[in-house]
Amino acid sequence: xxxLEDPGSAQRDLERIRALMERATEWSNLSGWSIVISGLxxxxxxxxxxxxxxxxxxxxxxxxxxxxxxxxxxxxxxQGVAFSIANARRKAEPAWSPLTRQVVIATLPAxxxxxxxxxxxxxxGQLDLLPPCWMLAYGSSLMALGFFxxxxxxxxxxxxxxxxxxxxxFWKEHGLATMLAxxxxxxxxxxxxxxxxxxx
Amino acid sequence: MEASGVSRLNAVIHxxxxxxxxxxxxxxxxxxxxxxxxxxxxxxxxxxxxxxILEQAGYxxxxxxxxxxxPQTTVKLSKKGRLAFEHYVEVLEEIVRKK
Numbered sequence: 001x002x003x004l005e006d007p008g009s010a011q012r013d014l015e016r017i018r019a020l021m022e023r024a025t026e027w028s029n030l031s032g033w034s035i036v037i038s039g040l041x042x043x044x045x046x047x048x049x050x051x052x053x054x055x056x057x058x059x060x061x062x063x064x065x066x067x068x069x070x071x072x073x074x075x076x077x078x079q080g081v082a083f084s085i086a087n088a089r090r091k092a093e094p095a096w097s098p099l100t101r102q103v104v105i106a107t108l109p110a111x112x113x114x115x116x117x118x119x120x121x122x123x124x125g126q127l128d129l130l131p132p133c134w135m136l137a138y139g140s141s142l143m144a145l146g147f148f149x150x151x152x153x154x155x156x157x158x159x160x161x162x163x164x165x166x167x168x169x170f171w172k173e174h175g176l177a178t179m180l181a182x183x184x185x186x187x188x189x190x191x192x193x194x195x196x197x198x199x200x
Numbered sequence: 201m202e203a204s205g206v207s208r209l210n211a212v213i214h215x216x217x218x219x220x221x222x223x224x225x226x227x228x229x230x231x232x233x234x235x236x237x238x239x240x241x242x243x244x245x246x247x248x249x250x251x252x253i254l255e256q257a258g259y260x261x262x263x264x265x266x267x268x269x270x271p272q273t274t275v276k277l278s279k280k281g282r283l284a285f286e287h288y289v290e291v292l293e294e295i296v297r298k299k
Contacts, residue, residue: 006295007295007296007298010292010295010296011296013219014292014296016219016220016223017223017289020223020224021223021224021227022227023224024223024224024225024227024228024231025227025228091234091235091238092232092234093232093234093235094232094267094272097232098228098229098230099228
């Protein structure tokens, strides 16, 4: 602790305070397994689309695409929430804590943007816009989450944003492949990383 | 009048564990007993003792309730506690600036 007129000790105390304050705002209920499962769900969704021949750039598949990706999203959310609640209970913490509330509020605007753009794309029949819009909106949401859940999540967010931008400008005709690579691949890499190197 | 650092540093907050408690509460306002224990790596007994001292100083309030039929203790930083903590940090910064 700080000794009489000891700037070195005071500096160390300030650094400890800063580190503890940062640690207190870390949201550690994000589960590596739930991210892996999200990746597998996305891969399954892409596989089912390939099987049915339902591609984003082909006309007449809006219903099939809506059902498949709507189901993937719903299942990913449900299992993600379930894993988070289980993690909180394991640590004897409240599942709906003030910090969890902050995390949800921070991530919602980007998800709302994605939902609005999804509605617009379906309304106007521009389904090839869906994969880049989803990647950009999800990447933005993930970036917000990353400020609570750690640096690897922010790196994954950057990957989603880069994929989304590239998909929008160059790969619109490869919607399913980019969905598989981003929502499948990035999630699997991030989930595996979190399981391999879990945070304290 | 001693104008040096220690004389102006709040003795209640200055203790290592209590400074830790005040720091995390300054970031989050309210934390459960379990969260505090995990964040600061303190034992139940140790944490209870320091919380009692901070409560007696009026720096934190402690609320006990049942959630899902399990007892849950929530610790909140009071306005007095936040002001004291902010002043404590200002004093530390002043000591560093004088280097």
